Amino acid sequence: MIFQIELFIPELYLLALIGGLFVLTVGPQSWWRFLRYLPLAAGVGIGVAALSFQFSGLMLYGAYQVDGLSQFFKLAIFLGLAVTCLNALNQPTLSEEKRPDYFLFLCLSALGLMLLSSAVELVTIFLALELASYSLYALIPLRSKEPAAAEAGIKYILFGAVVTALAMYGLSYILGVHHTTYLSELMTKTWSWSEAPAALIGLTLFLGALFYKLALFPLHFWCPDVYEGASNETAAFVATLPKLGAVVVLVRLSTLLDPSMEVTMLLAVLAAVSMTFGNLSALVQNDLKRLLGYSSVSHAGYVMLGIVAGTAAGLAAAAFYAVVYLLMNLACFWVICRLSTDGRNLKLDDLNGLYQRSPGLALVLAVSAFALVGLPPTAGFMGKLFLLNSAWMEGYHWLVIIAVLNSAIAIYYYLNLVRHAYTREAPVTASGEVQAVPNPGLLWGGLLAAAVLWLGVAPATLFSFAQLAGAAAGGVLP
């Protein structure tokens, strides 16, 4: 098989970036000033990924598939990478000598996720997943003088290792029963409990690894602790991009799942529990990152609605929601990172009077909070609507009802963010003046919020891309 280089353009571009970063890590410190062009370079990556939309094909002995789905997610990953790099440029808790390494690991993790989005063979998926994870194992403890960071890092590594082992174990079962690891061949095999119980157990274990990444109940426990322990900027990355990666593999694997299968029902139940548990736990949180951690547990449940539906429409809805989630969560974290100038963890009370200190940031926070609730006219609402539609179509009425009731619970804690920002008085300095927020970095946050609003008003374009992705995965056109 010929290696078609044009299929590999986004990955090669990112690889080149990583090479450059590697040179910076070993080079003299005077070169480090180039780091500030990294967000720009990642931004160019968005264009590169967009150009590669026209290509499709299978390579590396059928293990690597370039199609609508993969290119859609590569674009989204570049977008997220650009924003997180921009966000992390002035990270206050990072010691100076670790700066290039930090970005090197960020990009490596993104590369892993990018490979993940094209992998259509279980071992390849596994390797890509590990590449994405190992980089994060190094990133999370990189927060100087913070014992919680070490704890978070250890937790993530240990639980990650256990889940990896389980996934490997599951993989061996699948291989043992079906004698193949290619998704295209696995699609044709039987996955029923009565005929191939071991394969089904294997698949469940393998899915566990993805649920771990996605922080779906019951594999969510690391999530609030790791968010809390990691620096704000790292948490912004961990909370968004790996979720995209998990969603894309789930979309791929969902071709194996039949709506009548026992596993699908299990996934639906997990989705319901995840939403409810995440929301109820978030209600009592005071630490902003823990709050967002539990909220991401509930959002993992929402994404599962589309996966459970399993139709092209459902997969498209899940893909759409994953990108929307990336945008709104990044907007929220953007505000947190700008507010926490010294890198400490913010409490709800730290948001008090934000409208006085920085009206723009308060607006960005409000937009992203309302989007996370799923309130119109934000993209969060549209994403949720598509998910609900697709799940209802497949007859999961109870799941849809649970999902909408959950939005009612979620209102309380997301609205709390807005209430603290808008209705509480700002803290004043000794001289009686309101503390302004220095270096608001408003423009980028504003752009994120505008994107969230724009996708709420005019979701058609992005959704048609997501449909391409869903169709590519499902093998059926909507």
Added chain:
Amino acid sequence: MIDTGFPVLSALIFFPLLAAIGLFFLRDERTIRLYTLVVGLIEMGLAAPLFRFDLSTAEFQFVEIMPWVPAWNMHYHVGVDGISILMIFLTVLLLPLCVLCSWTYIGKRVKEFHFCLLLMIGACVGIFSALDFVLFYIFWEAMLIPMFLLIAVWGGPNKRYASLKFFIYTLAGSTLFLAAIVAFFVNTGTFSIPELMTHEYSFRFQFWTFLAMALAFAIKVPMFPFHTWLPAAHVEAPTAGSVLLASILLKMGTYGFLRFCLPLTPAASEYFAPLMITISIVSILYGGAIALGQRDMKKLIAYSSVAHMGFVTLGIFVFTMRGVEGAIMQMINHGITTGALFMLVGAIYERSHSREIADNMGLGKYLPAYMFFFGLFAIASFGFPGTNGFVSEALVLIGVFEASYLLGALAIPGVMLAAAYMLRLGLKLAWGQPSQAATWKDLNIREWVYLAPLAVLVLYLGLMPTLALKTINPSVVHLLNQYESRKALHLESSLQPEPPVQSIQLSATRGTDQ
């Protein structure tokens, strides 16, 4: 269908939204107020083409439709019929009046206040003109955010509690409404409201969707057990917030019943009518009785709203021609009179800094113009003949009596209660022992300007309701015909189906003989 070539409804929806962005470039508070006032007047001008509304048809008019999310068959689809056009007029009229009544009332964060006001108006016009379910839901929810901020930022001492309660109550109610929308879409493959009205649904389906929608609407109205957010929100909201809440927001619930429950779920509406009627009567009596015991003027008017809106839902769920017409008239009239009463409370609050009745007595001697307006709106509120309130309450009661004497007899005490609490309030304000009233100035020109149009409307609709009734009549006839025929289809589908044509003609004669 009228094709004016000019997208009237879109202009009415998006002009305030775009104008809101313009506020960012203004600094001076006075300029901001003037700017918003001018925007309000232009908005009124933009509504002028709506006067070309064709009174002879029940079709949706001024329709605009364009694809929005083709993959899910969503359209940007707006249009008005006789039920919604009056609400749009009322909404548009209220914008400049709200700016005027907040002129001195709102002292802090003026720019944000007017920003919220403009967003509210745009969203409200959107609600009453949306003909796509998703579009409707978007406006329905989007309007919550500015209202939440209006209460939470510019409200009274308990604003945090009140705003949170308002937001959570109404949003929690409408989440199930979203599930119903999804269910309708999956069942029919369309979000278009006119198209949905032509479909038939099984009783089981209607049963559940009616419950999901009715919960959202009942909270918004608010009907008896779900009303507790209303007094808190009203008391804490600034004047303009109370006015918009009373005049427009509460109408969204009853509008929902008329627009969705009756046409889409006729059999379930019929099935649940006894329950809805019971709740309505309880709302009327309970709201009136509680209003009678209030010391706070705003709370009194808030509870009176519960009672008045009870008349609206009562009129809707007796399914008679006059009942429904009266209900729609009552929606408009309650919007006018209660809005005006809240403005008056705001005006006196600026003088006395208290909303207690006891602190605001003895106005008859010192503030005659104020008492004139107060008296007019108070008698209109309890339905004195010659005012607009009489027309609507009389129509509703006639409709109720047509349906059942017992129900009529149960609703009548509500009218007496209304007279009692309004007269008690009016008497105390006019002739009670004055505390500081002697030092207050009577209404100034600005206050005259925002009260006078509403007073004219009270008398115009009271003395000559013909035009308004003519506007709503074809739509109501259509609504009831459709309801009767489809309800009959469902309830008698197991028996010999009666030809629907006959019942249509029957109702049509009933509709034209007045």
